[in-house]
Amino acid sequence: MIYFFRAISNESDDFLFDLAMGGSATFLDLHQTIQQHLNFDATQMTSFFLTDEDWQKEKELTLLDMTDGGEGAVMDAVKLEDLLTAPKQRLLYAFDLFAERVLFMELTHITEGDLETPRVVRLEGTPPPQFAEEAFDFEAEEDFMDDDLYADDLGEDFPDDFSDDFPDMGEAPEDYY
Numbered sequence: 001m002i003y004f005f006r007a008i009s010n011e012s013d014d015f016l017f018d019l020a021m022g023g024s025a026t027f028l029d030l031h032q033t034i035q036q037h038l039n040f041d042a043t044q045m046t047s048f049f050l051t052d053e054d055w056q057k058e059k060e061l062t063l064l065d066m067t068d069g070g071e072g073a074v075m076d077a078v079k080l081e082d083l084l085t086a087p088k089q090r091l092l093y094a095f096d097l098f099a100e101r102v103l104f105m106e107l108t109h110i111t112e113g114d115l116e117t118p119r120v121v122r123l124e125g126t127p128p129p130q131f132a133e134e135a136f137d138f139e140a141e142e143d144f145m146d147d148d149l150y151a152d153d154l155g156e157d158f159p160d161d162f163s164d165d166f167p168d169m170g171e172a173p174e175d176y177y
Contacts, residue, residue: 002111003080004121007034007093007103014125017103022115023081027061031075031093033118034103040095040130048075049092050083055104057092059083086110099132 001023009015017037021030027048035042045064049057061073084107091105 001081002113002115003084004108004110005030005091005105006108007105009103009128011101011128012126015127016122016124017120017127018108018122019118019120020115021080021118023079023084023110024114025080025118026076027078027080027083028063028075029118030080031063033120034093034095037120037123038127038130044095044130045097047094047097049094049102051090051092053088053090055090055092084110096131101128101132103128 002020003023003025004018004020007017007019017034019033019037021033031046031048032042034040035046045062047063048061050059050061051057059073061075061078063075065074087107087109089107091107093103093105095101095103
């Protein structure tokens with residue numbers, strides 16, 4: 001079977017990414033294809049989440065085994081055909097876990113046949129940057145970190161050297177460290 005996916009981003013209106021993969025490919029293969037074609041740093045942690053029709057997470061597939069003996073699945077141990085059985089199934093591809101940034105993916109259709117090598121069917125527009133700090137324009141926000149911005153919030157009564165208010169605790173014993 002050949003699985004066809006479409007990925008979009010809520011950060012880039014013109015981004016559209018369609019790809020095809022054989023059903024015997026693993027979720028790790030899907031991950032590597034996404035990483036390669038979007039020029040992402042493949043050393044970063046990522047996850048796939050199978051979701052319901054409202055994009056609510058149901059099952060996570062991680063890049064590394066992080067289950068500590070509990071439930072969970074690792075990308076390289078699960079084939080696409082093991083979990084994806086019908087068109088319109090939805091996935092989230094979390095490529096920036098700390099900032100909770102994702103690609104919204106849908107299995108658009110499944111056809112007969114086999115595909116040894118993943119194929120990019122369509123890639124247009126600007127993909128989202130891999131990391132949130134790349135998406136934030138710091139130069140446009142120069143005033144955001146202005147030192148005077150927060151000074152007024154402290155008030156005139158805030159002491160310049162508040163450490164004088166704390167009693168001398170003496171030195172830590174030698175075996176403390």
